[in-house]
Amino acid sequence: MPPKPTKRRSSDDSAPAPASASAASKKKSRPNSSAPQSGPASASAGVKTAADKKKSIVAPRDEKKAALQRQDDEESDGDEGEGWSDLEAEADEAFEDYEDVDEDGEDGMDVDGEDADKTPAQVAKEARDPAAQRESREKQKELKLLRKAKDPVYPLVQALKKSWEKLRRSDLPAVDRTKLMAEMMSAVTGNVADLIFKHDASRIVQCMVKYGNEKQRLLIANELKGKFVELSRSMYGRFITLRFLKYTTAARPSILAEFRGHVSKNIKHMITSYVLESIYADYCNAKERYHMIQELYHPRFRQFKTDEPLSQLVADGKVDKKQVLYNLKQVIDPVIAKGILGDLTLVQRAVLDYLDLASDEEKTALFEALHPELVAFLHTREGAQIAVRALAHATAKDRKTIVKTFKDYVMKIANEEYGHWVLLEWLATVDDTKLTATSVVKEFDMNQIPESKYFRKVLLFVLVGASSRHFAPVVLDQLIPAGKKDAWKRHCEVLDYASGAIVDATRESLVEWLKDADLGTFVVEVVMRAHLDDAARADIIKNVLVPAIAAGERDATLLRNVKSMVQYHEHWAKNQAKAKVKEGMTEDGHKELSERTRATSALVAKTFVEAAGKELLQALATSEGTFVSLALAEGEATKEAVVPMLREVVDEIEQGESKGAALLAKVVKETKV
Structure with missing residues (x-):
């Protein structure tokens, strides 16, 4: 973790007695900004210096970092190597201009030392001086370089950066990339562990994993063996773990093995949880996923796995139900509090397991915490199942x-x-x-x-x-x-x-949609099941559908959907006879729906025949619309009107090459009307 700026005590804060005379004299010589000033100093008393502004920004940032670090430290039982949270990363980005403040509060605007005798007005004037600002920045850069130079791997990182700038280019020829990778590998061998926890250096190693060959990747992986869990707790290092999982199939089993037994402890960590989620969602089969979730049930499953489902384990008394519920709750609550449940399907699966075992009171307590968060995770299968249960369990x-x-x-x-x-x-x-x-x-x-x-x-x-x-x-x-x-x-x-x-x-868009298989099915249900009066339904057939067919629309899908409309009740009744769940939902509802679909089918068929007329019906019967004509000729509501019309062209129907022509001719000849 990079060094954090030291927060300086403001001039108003109370402080313990100085440890030395020099410290006491230093504190005594500092002007009190809260005391009234005379002359020019009084006019500038309300002006904030750059140092004051920096203190007001850096201090809250440090407090947030410290709070988050303490929280993750407690959850991880004191493990080292933790990374920063996402909030820390945002703070680093937003305040990167302040990262170079040295331990003495060095920012080019010292209130101690040479600036100790200056009034706030003089300090503010210098802060607005471009020359003074440039000088301050140069001084900061020098101090920064001096601090970095103390790092043993700093020269190596600087050299690797130059090679990295070439390696990461997409237009680099393959031959040059191979040569460059060989040079970089010789430089990093033996030093990978020192590079991976540094922001800039970790990006270099990631790039090498991406562009290296299988042998080079394995060499890097071997240097990191046993460190992948610790690496995954680092804001910068976690990406190397993800790179190895993605690009190095040979190293994947050993990496996954390192996380075995560490799931319950790390799933609550803001950074490691995303690595575990990637492992769970992308690199595990169903059996391996269940073994990961088992670690949340009971500590014994960290080492000893089983394929028995949780319900069977509880029923057989192999695990205590209350203990499982407690352990799952210890994982679920922190994840909800951190607002990351929507990103972790592993924990969502754990929530479903909790709901399977929990009492109504325990479910209610959990759902109350989840209600504001449902929309954040219902895009996953497990999340949608949780939301469905929450709705079913909820009060009005x-x-x-x-x-x-x-x-x-x-x-x-x-x-x-x-x-x-x-x-x-x-x-x-x-x-x-x-x-x-x-x-x-x-x-x-x-x-x-x-x-x-x-x-x-x-x-x-x-x-x-x-x-x-x-x-x-x-x-x-x-x-x-x-x-x-x-x-x-x-x-x-x-x-x-x-x-x-x-x-x-x-x-x-009725006609266009009827030409599409999926949309056509939807249109049929709209025409037949929407709550419309008879006039409005008949108007759709008479003024939209029939004119399009008369104008030459003969698309096979369209005609098939028209047939479904005129035969709707017949097909619907056959389906409902064998359906486990009736669409009418209740006995009275089913009777009402059956009568309604029968009447609607008859209305649509009659309206179609009346609007089409003899000429169009005969044209359909002798061309692509054979099955539409057949449905009308067999329909109880329309056969008396249609069959006589088709008998006039029965010879042409028999000679037709379209499918169903022979069957239509037979029906026309045999139907008595």
């Missing part, structure tokens, strides 16, 4: 708190592979449909329908509910119905709020 008051955190992120959540599960759970659970309408549905951006398949899934849930026709079992299994209101009634109320906006967005 808690849900209002949660939805406030969602307000500006509804569309971001809806567009995520796992995040949209949380919105599905909201729609399936929250009884306050007005809250759903104003806080969730109102935030939907319908312009994103064509681009986002996950947003379409959310809208499909609004339209059809938990349907096995549109949602995989793995998604439906995540949902936890927890509402008290009648599920069908809740679904209908939400659909009432959302239908208008969904239909308006769909109508504008």
